[in-house]
Amino acid sequence: MIRAAYVVKNNGDPLYVRRYHSGTDESSGHSPIPHHVRTCVMLYSSSSSTNPDQPYIMEHSGNMWVYSFLENFSLVIEATSDESPAALKKKAMSLGRAMARGYGPIVASWSGQLQDVTGLEELVDDYVQMDLQLPLDKSVPAIEEAITEILQKHDVAYVAVLDAQGQMIGGNVPDAHLRMIREWLTTGTLRTSMDLVPSALEISGYSVQTLRVRGLTAVAASYRGSSRMAATRAVSELGQAIMVSL
CATH class of the missing domain: 3.30.450.50 (Longin domain)
Known part of the structure; x- marks a missing residue:
């Protein structure tokens, strides 16, 4: 410890x-x-x-x-x-x-x-405390199910959950975007909040919303040129799903 x-x-x-x-x-x-x-x-x-x-x-x-x-x-x-x-x-x-x-x-x-x-x-x-509460094996299926439901419900480009080192637990983030998000996470450039308030960043014209919950990072991106509200709603719902699953 x-x-x-x-x-x-x-x-x-x-x-x-x-x-x-x-x-x-x-x-x-x-x-x-x-x-x-x-x-x-x-x-x-x-x-x-x-x-x-x-x-x-x-x-x-x-x-x-x-x-x-x-x-x-x-x-x-x-x-x-x-x-x-x-x-x-x-x-x-x-x-x-x-x-x-x-x-x-x-x-x-x-x-x-x-x-x-x-x-x-x-x-x-x-x-x-960022990686002291990584998901148990039994939590991963629940997180993956939540990601699938959110992708079906919201008009967003991608949704994912990452661990403290930026490794994707589940989701569909493109490799190029994942590399950038991972770099921001591991170097401290991206500091998402612990209190369920999303943070925003831009990647190649996509509005990406991030939210850290219990050492994990929820990610959602709106389509290029569209409002970021869909991604904000998606990442907030994903954060709630993480809280329930852990």
Whole structure:
């Protein structure tokens, strides 16, 4: 399990702590960031050999520590040793990039804690929990049935459900569109909401609606040149179907 997420300025100053314990979570401006984390951030962020596009995993005290080095700060995820290193790296990279886009300018001039910055806690939770509730085998047929019904009911180009890595669980997304959606998901470029509010993007003239529900992403696209309302209704219904099936 993921135990904590830390944000540290590259000079070692602590910025943010979000801890997760046995299904509960808490943000704490008073919870200290481990000394070895701050030391590693200062050491590696100042090294010319550190690749900012490559997360690094270190082991300490029986846990894994995943470091993602950004321009003005570093994100560190602490996890137990039973977590997948590859999944942790993807998660650290996606969350780090999302934080850099949303809060990079704030971090550059910030002194003190970031606990009260609007939206930061939700952003961290969004990515930390993104693939903790993948569908059980028995849920897949229900999801596929919902996709078929929605395709028959709504005048849309395609509908699908993707996992946290952008792999299609069911649906009919064209390969070219799927590659772009997958890239946006895995790099953090696309951040869909956890609260059933669809997000929109354009792919080759198609209005694509996305919606993340319990670590999965529902996708629906209107036909080129048509209103996006059909896709919005379709993706909302698919989100509800995912909630019921899991």
